[in-house]
Amino acid sequence: MNARDTLLGGAVGSAFIGLAIMIAAPFIAQWEGTRTDPYRDIAGIWTVCTGETRVPMRRYTPAECAAMLDRTLAADWAPAVLRAVPALKDRPYQFAAAISLTYNIGEAAFARSTVARRFNAGDWPGGCDAFRLWVMVDGRRVQGLVNRREAERRLCLTNL
Numbered sequence: 001m002n003a004r005d006t007l008l009g010g011a012v013g014s015a016f017i018g019l020a021i022m023i024a025a026p027f028i029a030q031w032e033g034t035r036t037d038p039y040r041d042i043a044g045i046w047t048v049c050t051g052e053t054r055v056p057m058r059r060y061t062p063a064e065c066a067a068m069l070d071r072t073l074a075a076d077w078a079p080a081v082l083r084a085v086p087a088l089k090d091r092p093y094q095f096a097a098a099i100s101l102t103y104n105i106g107e108a109a110f111a112r113s114t115v116a117r118r119f120n121a122g123d124w125p126g127g128c129d130a131f132r133l134w135v136m137v138d139g140r141r142v143q144g145l146v147n148r149r150e151a152e153r154r155l156c157l158t159n160l
Contacts, residue, residue, distance in 0.1 A: 016092045017082075021073050023096035027155065028103055029069065031148045036060050042144075043137050051103065073099060080107040085119045094124060097131065097156035104148070105134055128156035 032051035037059050041047045046057050049065035052072065060068070081088060081098045084107075088095040098119070102110040110116055113134075118127035131153045135145040 016090055016095070017078060019092040020088075020095035020099060021070075021078055023092060023155070024078075024099040024103075025069055025073055027096060027151075028073075028100050031100070031104075031151070034062065034065050036062060036065060042142065073103070077103050077107075081110065084111040084116045087122075088119065091124070093158035094119070094128070094156050094160075097128070097152045100152050100155075101131060101134065101149075124160050125157065128153050128160070131156060 029050050034050045035048065038046055038048045038057035041051075041053075045053055047053050048055065048057055049060050050069045052065075052068055054072075055068065077099050078095075081095065081102050084102075085098065088098055098110070098115065101113075101115065105113075114130040115127045115133075118124075118130055131149045132146075135141050135149055137145065
């Protein structure tokens with residue numbers, strides 16, 4: 001049983017979570033890209049595969065990178081998002097967008113974000129709009145993040 005199966009068949013147990021992860025994985029891969037050799041990202045953080053920073057920095061195969069993304073989304077990032085905003089479990093598009101944001105900014109930042117606060121208040125469109133606040137690196141606006149946040153916002157607004 002892999003991490004995704006454990007998450008889906010275990011404590012959370014919702015088809016919506018599986019759908020959100022199936023939406024989020026290719027979405028994240030599109031924005032992160034996949035590099036099998038370690039590199040420093042725009043913030044100078046050692047990164048490998050599809051934006052992974054919490055694994056040994058070594059060369060990976062494309063298959064290892066794909067498995068790593070699936071595993072980390074199911075085991076780490078989706079549960080982190082649900083801890084911050086439990087109501088997302090029944091909103092696959094908003095959940096997928098929030099997983100993408102959290103994967104990029106981190107669990108603690110997402111949990112204290114305006115996005116999470118608005119979602120928890122039931123302001124779904126306002127939460128989606130708040131994705132636009134996360135476009136800075138080291139105090140400078142990064143066009144790639146502006147583009148990613150607009151795409152996440154559009155995904156988030158799906159079926160609202």
